[in-house]
Amino acid sequence: MPDRVRIEGASKSFGELQALKNVSMSVGAGETVVVIGPSGSGKSTLLRAVNRLEVLTSGDIWIDEDHVTNHTSDIRRIREEVGMVFQNFNLFPHLTVLQNLMLAPTCVKKRSKADAEKQAVGLLARVGLSEKKDAWPEQLSGGQKQRVAIARALAMEPKVMLFDEPTSALDPEMVKEVLDVMLDLAREGMTLMVVTHEMGFAKAAAHRVIFMDQGEIIEIGSPADLFERPQNERTKKFLAHIL
């Protein structure tokens, strides 16, 4: 697999605190990489550096040929191709579900309204929410909100999708409906970088799992290797803690 996302020597400091320490990793085209690790280990910071919501202190990130961390790069164009799904959805509350999906395609890609609407309707069907197209975000359950958020990101036809703990804010009974959508994406060959503690998803979808602790990558392996035969003590301790 050619690399779609390449991260080399990424470091990030917040004042004294080093959130990322010389992190290098890659995500191949069509690959699903799951990032796990204790709270505060730098997972979100790493993910947010990929679309430059977080500016690295040092290090480089490429998405295909695009040099994300180079400040002369057109970051907006790069972001069009990188979908992001947040823990707390961040749907636009003043727009209906359909409008949430149509905003970026019409506003950024200058698509016609009719075009964007047709695409949005298709995406809503894909995440199983056709009947909610005219609903307001506040009228949706958490699981529905997150599925809309995924559809909203897909509307830009990204080549990479970033997920930051997409099911952590959900009631347990809604986790599956969101993971199922993500699993479909993985199977269809979308490139995914997912921060999650859902081991079931990691086992079913991930090509590789990355364990991070204190701003560093401690261990990388296939789900089978990393979950069943962790090499590092810190990995073992963490897995014992969450499993």
Add this chain to the structure above:
Amino acid sequence: MAEVRPLPVRIQVTDGALIPGKGDKTVRASWKIALFGALGLLVFLPLYNMAPVQEFVLSLWAGLFPSPELTARLDLLRSGKYQNIWVDILLYLPDGLAVTFSVTLSSILLATVFGLAAGLGQISRVVLLNRIATVYVEVIRGIPLLVQIFYIYFALGNLFHLDGFFAAVLSMAFCYGAYMGEIFRAGIQAVPVGQMEAALALGLSRSQAIRRIILPQTVKIILPAIGNEFIALLKDSSMVSVMALVDLLRLAKNYGSNHGDYFPPLTVVALVYLVMTLILSWLVALMEERLNQNAR
């Protein structure tokens, strides 16, 4: 008797009237007393001062405590030369009201433009814009409105030959723009950061995100505060009476000096202001409730 509970802790952003929101029984009760008291007086005083009513009342008094002064006043009433000032002043009111309203409306519109610019400036990453906006807000808020009005009308107005209405609107808007700038800034910052991040992540530019995502949410947040500013501005517009503009207050003052009696015109004008601000604050509260109901 209804139980009187202490007011809930509530920090007023502006000096608008207390808002009779649902639940604040104490505030609601005092709001009703004030409104119906003022309306009642506005009806009662002109009626009470009608010639037949006065004649009846004064002759009663004269019967009880006869005095030359009462006799003189009764003679005047019977001579047909008596004029009911309280009715007369009401006839003049519409002219003053029109000026007060047009100054207030124009000022609030222009102040919103200044305020939006100042608010956006204060969150701008362009250092120069940021400085200009913050200094504007600090400077203007540190100078009394009346001084600014004098300054623009008398000092600058002489230099640039400013028309009274224009000078009034400009000074009010300039001053209130600074306060509204603070409201806009707070309103923009009250929108969760995740909204901006989600917009940026979708490829929107910062300015697109502000226009399409942040400001529409800001407007809902700040509408009640803007309503309060409107009320405060309506009241403060009485300060433009120092200019050649004949607003409500100036009208009352002119009327008083022409008739040698300031009591009726100033009483009526005070009551009219009170009625207007009480009704407006009720409207603001209604709007706030509506916004809270469908909090999207």
